[in-house]
Amino acid sequence: MKEGKHNIKRSPSKLTDLMIFRNRWWQHLIFWGLALAILFNIFNSSGSIEKIDVIYTSIFVLPLVAVVYLNLYLAIPRFLRGEKYFLYGISALVLMGGGALFLYFLFESWIDLVLPGYYFISYYSIPVLMLYTGSFLILSTLLKLSRSWFMLLRVERMSSTHQLQSLQSQINPHFLLNSLQTIYALSLEKSERSPEVILQLSDILKYNLYDTAQPTVKLEKEIRMIRDYVEMYRHRVDHEKAEIKLEVKGEARDQVIAPMLLLPFIENAFKHGLRSEMSDTFIHVQMELQEAMLKFRVDNSHGKSDGVDLENNKGIGIENTRQRLLLLYPGKYHLDIDEKANKFTVKLSIELNP
């Protein structure tokens, strides 16, 4: 059992390690393959493939390899990553000049010592050679930068979806226990209401377990969940002391909405609305739909409570929803929260995506 868990946990990370490793090698091989082909084309004057040109290109590319890898594994990590741009500039110039000088003297004199049988002519002056080393240097730096830019983009995207998920609210476990208590009480009395309440709770759970994993859901579903949620409370409260109303005007067609976007406001209303010490508490939920425009309003009685915060997350639900609105519906919503001495009002108008 333990071992199985261990295996499951390890194998994916090993796989990604392997893929990245393989990717890197292939990337470098392709890069140098292309470089050789291009250089060969430049140096090959006759058109037919000559042995001497192949050897010349192969030798010519070796100092470039040194320049590129010194740049990638020494200059960039040491200076560019540490944002020491001046030092990096100097080191780049040194690499460029050093490479060019090396190439110049290589074909000028040293080559004869290594390969005495061939006769090479260096066609290039030092400034032209610097153009070569410089291009390779700049190219490798740009590739490195674009690579890390993509990585950054991916990390950002990952963290923003992660952030969105963590902002999305979930059905509170206390709501679940309280609902089960309601069902238990009703079934103990053999009430005819119990099947209905069980269905309402299972609808809420289904929505929570399956639909909320999607980025958007049909508005109809979110409204139905809210209706079930409100109904669950209606069973629980004392009807003489609390008035609960839910009104939906207009018809939900194919509009979609981010799941659990509206519920935190309703949760909040029940949490504070019914906890006030006034005898006449109320919660009014109104929704009005005009094409893509959804107008949502919650009014609830709002009295003093004794400060023992049972949920331990006062206002977090609303604050998270505010963040979600900002991220998911930028410029497409208007949220107005008004807190009076004995009344709390939330007004949200939001332009939904069709």
Add this chain to the structure above:
Amino acid sequence: MATCLIIDDEPLSRDVLRKYIDEVPDLEIVAECSDAIEATHLLNQSPIDILFLDINMPGLSGISFARSLIVSPLIVFTTAYPEYAVEGFELNATDYLVKPYSFERFLKAVNRVLERLRENHLTEGPGGKILVKADKKLYALPFAEILFIEGQGDYIRINTGQHKLMVHYTIKNFLESLPAEEFMRIHKSFVVNLKHIEFIEGNQVTIAHQVLPVSPVNRDELLSRFSSI
């Protein structure tokens, strides 16, 4: 007879408690309140033995209410918030029922309450008893009539002269509800009423013609307690 007060803002939760309390002949409901403020007045008017107190209520929470009481009845918290149990017991609560709870679980709380009332000498009458539910019947078993208890996993079998009752209880929990001076665990699966032991022979005791095993670890204690009775 112990007097009870129910404080819960949800009518359905009050219904459940009322139904439960009505089934126990030793308990009597004095009043039901939907908030703690209403309860304060009631507590001043009539003596209450047991308070069944919800935590999440309008105005004043059950925790704050319990804290505000100077002379407190025995408190049993009833709530859908398991995380307040520690705070509840710090307030010297007798038990903490997490909604929804069964009648059997409720009985355990009642037994604890009755045990405490006995300790405080608040109930009259000779000897104590324990409430158990078996075969859908409620029994009030006087401790003196219990011969021995046999544990079988999550269930125990209570042997009295007349009955053998299967009850949902662990032997450890049940032992806590019994007076320690009269009962003793003699084996992993057996608790005996010391007063009913006929004789001890080697590693066995005989109660009402039944022979029960004694663990070697419990033997010395059993012998000394048996002889001092």
